[in-house]
Amino acid sequence: MSVRVKVCGVTRLEDARAAWDAGVDALGLNFYPPSPRYLDLATAARLGRTRPPLGTLIGVFVNAAPEDIRRAVTECGLTAVQLHGDEPPEACSGFGVPVIKALRVRGADDVARARAYVGVGDVTGLLLDGAAPGYGGGGVGFDWSLVAGVSGSGVPVLVAGGLKPSNVAEAVRATRPYGVDVASGVESAPGIKDMDAVRAFVRAAKSINLWE
Numbered sequence: 001m002s003v004r005v006k007v008c009g010v011t012r013l014e015d016a017r018a019a020w021d022a023g024v025d026a027l028g029l030n031f032y033p034p035s036p037r038y039l040d041l042a043t044a045a046r047l048g049r050t051r052p053p054l055g056t057l058i059g060v061f062v063n064a065a066p067e068d069i070r071r072a073v074t075e076c077g078l079t080a081v082q083l084h085g086d087e088p089p090e091a092c093s094g095f096g097v098p099v100i101k102a103l104r105v106r107g108a109d110d111v112a113r114a115r116a117y118v119g120v121g122d123v124t125g126l127l128l129d130g131a132a133p134g135y136g137g138g139g140v141g142f143d144w145s146l147v148a149g150v151s152g153s154g155v156p157v158l159v160a161g162g163l164k165p166s167n168v169a170e171a172v173r174a175t176r177p178y179g180v181d182v183a184s185g186v187e188s189a190p191g192i193k194d195m196d197a198v199r200a201f202v203r204a205a206k207s208i209n210l211w212e
């Protein structure tokens with residue numbers, strides 16, 4: 001068994017198609033207006049239509065209004081939402097799809113905080129990210145040994161933050177996560193994916209056998 005790979009912040013149709021072809025399991029579409037990877041609903045819906053039958057399409061939101069999240073789910077065919085802001089556990093339900101709660105990790109306290117989301121509402125996964133300014137996508141990592149504070153708590157964990165083709169295998173080996181997630185580490189410019197880097201990332205991440 002190999003780790004699942006999510007590539008986040010795709011903005012172009014050709015990048016979306018090529019990422020699925022590269023073996024990515026999930027694509028993230030960004031609905032946070034200040035992000036350089038932000039998509040309006042019409043563009044996101046067009047990108048969403050590239051999703052293959054077994055692919056997962058994840059909308060990324062930061063402190064968004066629930067009605068805006070529900071609208072994006074419906075209009076863009078999202079199969080999950082990733083709440084990447086300061087949403088408390090009680091705000092992690094009611095969108096009609098599973099929720100991944102993202103938490104920015106600076107230290108053990110943040111991982112302890114993550115445990116408050118386990119088994120709550122529609123949360124079916126946690127994403128541990130570095131503490132980049134601007135909430136995410138900044139290429140900032142964190143101490144991977146902290147992942148042990150939530151693995152084994154019964155919820156799938158994704159590791160993100162500062163991952164790239166050259167370090168993702170080491171991250172998978174160190175944390176044995178359900179999934180890994182990358183935005184800036186496979187880009188030539190913010191929002192523009194470098195397909196050679198995406199392919200190298202998928203190859204490196206999936207080279208680790210999690211059954212051993």
Ligand SMILES: O=C(O)c1ccccc1NCC(=O)[C@H](O)[C@H](O)COP(=O)(O)O
Pocket residue numbers: 008009028030032035036037060062084129130134135136137138139140141160161162163181182183184185
């Ligand atoms: O990517 C963004 O611009 C972004 C902005 C605000 C909130 C979340 C954002 N991205 C979410 C992700 O899942 C990223 O992949 C994650 O933060 C890791 O990013 P990177 O360190 O650049 O790989």
